[in-house]
Amino acid sequence: MDDPEPLNVGLLLFIPYRAMEARVFAGLAAAGFDDFTPAQARVFQRLAPQGSRLTELAAQAGLTKQTVGFLVDQLERAGYVERMPDPRDGRARLVRIAERGWRTIPVAAGIVAEVEAEWADHLGNRRMEQLRAILADLRTVTDPYR
Amino acid sequence: MDDPEPLNVGLLLFIPYRAMEARVFAGLAAAGFDDFTPAQARVFQRLAPQGSRLTELAAQAGLTKQTVGFLVDQLERAGYVERMPDPRDGRARLVRIAERGWRTIPVAAGIVAEVEAEWADHLGNRRMEQLRAILADLRTVTDPYR
DNA sequence: TAATTAAGTCAGAGTGTCGTACTATCGTCA
DNA sequence: TGACGATAGTACGACACTCTGACTTAATTA
Numbered sequence: 001m002d003d004p005e006p007l008n009v010g011l012l013l014f015i016p017y018r019a020m021e022a023r024v025f026a027g028l029a030a031a032g033f034d035d036f037t038p039a040q041a042r043v044f045q046r047l048a049p050q051g052s053r054l055t056e057l058a059a060q061a062g063l064t065k066q067t068v069g070f071l072v073d074q075l076e077r078a079g080y081v082e083r084m085p086d087p088r089d090g091r092a093r094l095v096r097i098a099e100r101g102w103r104t105i106p107v108a109a110g111i112v113a114e115v116e117a118e119w120a121d122h123l124g125n126r127r128m129e130q131l132r133a134i135l136a137d138l139r140t141v142t143d144p145y146r
Numbered sequence: 147m148d149d150p151e152p153l154n155v156g157l158l159l160f161i162p163y164r165a166m167e168a169r170v171f172a173g174l175a176a177a178g179f180d181d182f183t184p185a186q187a188r189v190f191q192r193l194a195p196q197g198s199r200l201t202e203l204a205a206q207a208g209l210t211k212q213t214v215g216f217l218v219d220q221l222e223r224a225g226y227v228e229r230m231p232d233p234r235d236g237r238a239r240l241v242r243i244a245e246r247g248w249r250t251i252p253v254a255a256g257i258v259a260e261v262e263a264e265w266a267d268h269l270g271n272r273r274m275e276q277l278r279a280i281l282a283d284l285r286t287v288t289d290p291y292r
Numbered sequence: 293t294a295a296t297t298a299a300g301t302c303a304g305a306g307t308g309t310c311g312t313a314c315t316a317t318c319g320t321c322a
Numbered sequence: 323t324g325a326c327g328a329t330a331g332t333a334c335g336a337c338a339c340t341c342t343g344a345c346t347t348a349a350t351t352a
Contacts, residue, residue, distance in 0.1 A: 008258045009265075010166035011191060012281035013159045018208060019288035020156035039339060045157065055299060062164065065300065067340050074338095091299040091348045112154045119155075122287045123280060131280045134273050135158035141268045142165035185308060201330060211331065213309050220307095237317045237330040297350070308339075318329070 020115055027111035033104050035078050043071045044080060044101065051094030053086065080104065166261055173257035179250050181224050189217045190226060190247065197240035199232065226250065 021038060028036055046052065046060045058068040072095050075081045080101035086092035097105075120128035167184060174182055192198065192206045204214040218241050221227045226247035232238035243251075266274035 007282075007285075008166075009262055009278060009281065010163055010170070010258065012278070012285065013163040013166070016281070016284050016288040017156055017159040017163060020154075020159070022208075024156070037338070053299075063339095064341060066302085066342085069301065070339075086299090089299075089349075093300075112156065116155055118287065119284060123283060127276075127280050127283075130273075130276055131284075132155060132158070134269060134277045134280075135155065135162070136153075137269060137273075138162050138265060138277075139153075139158065141264065142162040183307075199330075209308095210310060212311085212333090215332070216308075232330090235318075235330075239331075293352100295350100295352080297348100299348080300346085302343105302345075304342090306339105306341080308337105310335105310337080312334090312336105314331105314333075316329100316331085318327105320326090320328100322323100322325095 016119070020112070023115050024108055024111050028104060028107060031104075031107045033107070036080070036104070037074075040071050040075050040080075043068055044075060044097075044104075047081065047095060047097055047101075049097070051084070051086075051096035053092050053094060055092075057095065075101075162265075166258070169261050170254055170257050174250060174253060177250075177253045179253070182226070182250070183220075186217050186221050186226075189214055190221060190243075193227065193241060193243055193247075195243070197230070197242035199238050199240060201238075203241065221247075 021041075025036070025038065025041075028034070042061055043057055043063075046057055054065055054068050054072065057072075058065045061068065072081060072083070076083060076098075078100070079098055081095050082098040083093045083095055086094045116128070123131070167187075170187075171182070171184065174180075188207055189203055189209075192203055200211055200214050200218065203209075203218075204211045207214065218227060218229070222229060222244075224246070225244055227241050228244040229239045229241055232240045262274070269277065
C-alpha cells in the first residue's frame, strides 16, 4: 500500500529470522517438545557437544550469567540439559545436552532443513548459497564472540 | 576453537540483526533518547507516516493487541507518539509519530547508514547489494503481512 | 599466604508478553 | 431499522524474561 522506501537491513534480517524461529517452535511442539521457549532455545542452541560453561554461554548469547543460569535451570528441570562439575575448574560446572535434549536435535534440524529448502526454492539455489556465504562472512564483523 | 559445522541460517540472520539493534540503541541513547526500549522500537519502526492502527501494528510486529497497546502507552508517555481518533472508524484510533518521535528518525537513520557502510566495507558493495536484494526477496515468503 | 580475579548463585525489581474477558462501534441483512 | 455477528481497542491477571547488586567458593597471582 505504501512502501516506496526500502526497509533497513536490520528489519530485513529480523523478518526471516523470526519466521524460521516460529516454524521450528511449532514443529518441536508438534513433536511433543512443547515446553521449550524461545529464550531457552537461544541458549540451548549454543551448547557445545562436550558441554559449555555458563559464563561462556552468557557471553555468546549476549545475556548475563544470572539470566542464563535461570534459563538453564528450566532446561534442566525439563530434562533437556544436565549440569556436571567441570573437571578442570572447581568453580565451574559444565552444561551438557541430556538425553531428551539430544532427541530434539534431529527434529529441529529437519525443520530447519525444510524451511531452508523452501527458501532455496523461492530464491534459487545459487542465491541461497550466496545468502549463506554473505551472512557467514558478516558474522566476522558482527559477532563479538568469534 | 570448534566450529566445523556451519550455523543454521536462522542464527546467522540473528547475529547481525542483534548487532544492528545494539548499535542503534547505543546511538539513540547517546543522542539523548535514552528511554526507548527495543520492544518499543520494534513497534515504532513500523508506524506508517500517516499513522497506524493498533491492530495493524500488532499483526505486522507479530504481537498481540494488548502488548502493542502497552508499548504504545509507554511511547506516548515519553512523547514519541500520539493517539488520535481515526476519522474513518469510530472504534479505531490512529497512532502517529509525535514531535519527539520525528526527531529520533534522522538519528536512527544516520546510525543505520553508518553500520551499513561498515558492512559494505567488509563485504564489498556488490555483495552488500546482493544481501539487501536477497533479503527483500525472502521477505515475500517470510513476512505473512505483505 | 594474602589479595585479586573468575564462576556461579541468590534476592529483588522492572519489563515484556500473553490469555481471557469486556465495551464500544461497525457492517449487514432480514 | 434494528438485531446480530465481527472488529478495534482496553482491563486485568499471570507468567516469562532480563537486569543490578550482593554474595560464596575456588583459582590465580604476587
